[in-house]
Amino acid sequence: MMANVLIYLETSHGSAGAALKKPAAEVATAGRALADAKGGTLTALVTGALAADGVLGRHGVDEVLHVDGEAYGRHLLDAQAAALEAAIADTQPDVVLLSATVLGKELGAYVAGRTGRALISDAVALTVEGGAVVATKPKFAGKAVAHIAASGPCIVSLRPNAVPPAESPREAKTRTLAVTPPAARVRLREVVPAAEKRLELTEADRIISGGRGLGGPEHWSEILDLATALGAAHGASRAVVDAGWRPHAEQVGQTGKTVSPKLYVACGISGAIQHLAGMSSSKVIVAVNKDPEAPIFRVADYGIIGDVHEVLPLLTEAARTFLSA
Numbered sequence: 001m002m003a004n005v006l007i008y009l010e011t012s013h014g015s016a017g018a019a020l021k022k023p024a025a026e027v028a029t030a031g032r033a034l035a036d037a038k039g040g041t042l043t044a045l046v047t048g049a050l051a052a053d054g055v056l057g058r059h060g061v062d063e064v065l066h067v068d069g070e071a072y073g074r075h076l077l078d079a080q081a082a083a084l085e086a087a088i089a090d091t092q093p094d095v096v097l098l099s100a101t102v103l104g105k106e107l108g109a110y111v112a113g114r115t116g117r118a119l120i121s122d123a124v125a126l127t128v129e130g131g132a133v134v135a136t137k138p139k140f141a142g143k144a145v146a147h148i149a150a151s152g153p154c155i156v157s158l159r160p161n162a163v164p165p166a167e168s169p170r171e172a173k174t175r176t177l178a179v180t181p182p183a184a185r186v187r188l189r190e191v192v193p194a195a196e197k198r199l200e201l202t203e204a205d206r207i208i209s210g211g212r213g214l215g216g217p218e219h220w221s222e223i224l225d226l227a228t229a230l231g232a233a234h235g236a237s238r239a240v241v242d243a244g245w246r247p248h249a250e251q252v253g254q255t256g257k258t259v260s261p262k263l264y265v266a267c268g269i270s271g272a273i274q275h276l277a278g279m280s281s282s283k284v285i286v287a288v289n290k291d292p293e294a295p296i297f298r299v300a301d302y303g304i305i306g307d308v309h310e311v312l313p314l315l316t317e318a319a320r321t322f323l324s325a
């Protein structure tokens, strides 16, 4: 029986060159645990111009397969799928694991269709039972949990921030895999950077989020001031996004992003189950709300009962004073 695990790792392309994205360590950790449980090896596929990265060996990768070439430098689906299919043919894995990012979900579904593998998307935990991979997947915004077992070779996408990275050092040797890029059916014409340079929510250690309790977009500077003082990213509830105060890219929750920072400060957010679905695994949760009965206080480690317009400026001032001392 096939026992090997193949992971697909996403890279980002900043001014400092290519780098592995934060979920890479999470996918490697989950992949290592699966490979150990199945008695197989863990291979990581990396595409594009990525310099050797110590993170792979640190998190338990046995071998790195590198597909290089201009066609693979940007995340166009056809090229990434060609690389992943070639890596599957090369390693014959039982499980292919990738991160449930926008690209990961698309790539997983596309390659599952082309290779006839089963697909399990957006898993938050993985185990092996009787040789079969069993994925845990929250349903209905976390009100229920499904356990889905794959009866054969499968592709699984893992929700970012669901599996804490763990170390399992080994020497990850790199092997180059030559793949002829497919004829380009689409081409990347231009990448326009966002007007506002901000920390990526899913990768931030600290997040300040605002809800309808802020009262209107004209008060958002209170969130931004605290975020700047703490070097934090800023997020929003869906009520705020639906009202057009903030872009959808900032939404945290079931239909937004899943985050797991060290510090999450929820300001004027009631704590609806759909919001909790995206942030309840944060290490320390602080809630500011004028309603002592607000559900957010049930998950908060620290609660401040008060008006956000009074509390936020005080927190900002305290953060500035403390961090400059």
Ligand SMILES: Cc1cc2nc3c(=O)[nH]c(=O)nc-3n(C[C@H](O)[C@H](O)[C@H](O)COP(=O)(O)OP(=O)(O)OC[C@H]3O[C@@H](n4cnc5c(N)ncnc54)[C@H](O)[C@@H]3O)c2cc1C
Pocket (backbone or CB within 6 Å): 210, 211, 212, 213, 214, 236, 237, 238, 239, 240, 251, 252, 253, 254, 255, 256, 257, 267, 268, 269, 270, 271, 272, 273, 274, 275, 278, 288, 289, 290, 291, 294, 306, 307, 308, 309
């Ligand atoms: C299918 C589905 C998917 C959803 N997905 C998401 C999702 O991804 N993310 C998400 O966030 N929601 C999601 N929702 C919506 C969710 O159910 C809630 O409606 C939403 O989270 C409420 O946002 P809120 O807490 O900002 O607003 P409200 O529920 O209106 O809460 C505002 C809070 O602010 C407090 N407040 C008011 N004024 C002040 C003040 N001056 N100072 C301090 N506190 C104050 C109030 O006491 C209240 O607790 C989804 C809903 C559905 C049905």
